[in-house]
Amino acid sequence: MIYIVIYIAFELYEVQWQKADTMQGMLLRMYHYYKRSIFVFLLMHPTFYFAASFMISTHYNIYALLLFAIKSADIATKLILMKQIFIDKEVSSEMSMMLQTPIHWMLPYIGLTVYPFLIYMALFS
Numbered sequence: 001m002i003y004i005v006i007y008i009a010f011e012l013y014e015v016q017w018q019k020a021d022t023m024q025g026m027l028l029r030m031y032h033y034y035k036r037s038i039f040v041f042l043l044m045h046p047t048f049y050f051a052a053s054f055m056i057s058t059h060y061n062i063y064a065l066l067l068f069a070i071k072s073a074d075i076a077t078k079l080i081l082m083k084q085i086f087i088d089k090e091v092s093s094e095m096s097m098m099l100q101t102p103i104h105w106m107l108p109y110i111g112l113t114v115y116p117f118l119i120y121m122a123l124f125s
Contacts, residue, residue: 003054003123004116010046011115015108017044024085024099026108031082041079047115048075054119063122067115 020026034041042048051071055064085091085099 004119007047007050007054007116007119008112010050011111014045014047015111019108021102022100023103026103027078027082027085027099030078031086034079034082038079042075045071045075047071047111054122058122061122061125063118063125067118067122070115070118 018026018029020029030041030044033044048071051064051068055061055068058064091099
């Protein structure tokens with residue numbers, strides 16, 4: 001159970017520094033760290049490193065692999081969106097509207113329900 005508690009603490013940390021009213025606001029907060037260095041940006045995602053080490057420690061359990069794959073896809077998507085929006089400045093009008101739409105305050109906390117379940121399944125399956 002200590003794995004789940006540690007993961008929840010890391011996830012809450014990530015939610016706090018990424019939280020914003022819109023998706024564009026979230027990406028802007030992330031881009032702030034990305035501008036410093038991609039390594040700083042990656043260090044701001046301790047759940048990614050947790051997922052990688054957890055995957056190895058569970059001997060590549062399917063649920064741990066799924067956790068790592070989702071976290072990897074999440075970071076890759078953020079990087080692609082930041083490049084498209086802030087570096088290339090190539091955003092369609094539809095994408096711009098979507099990025100400026102307010103998000104529900106609970107959306108950033110979805111990871112607190114999905115990921116601990118995957119950790120639990122990896123440990124007890």
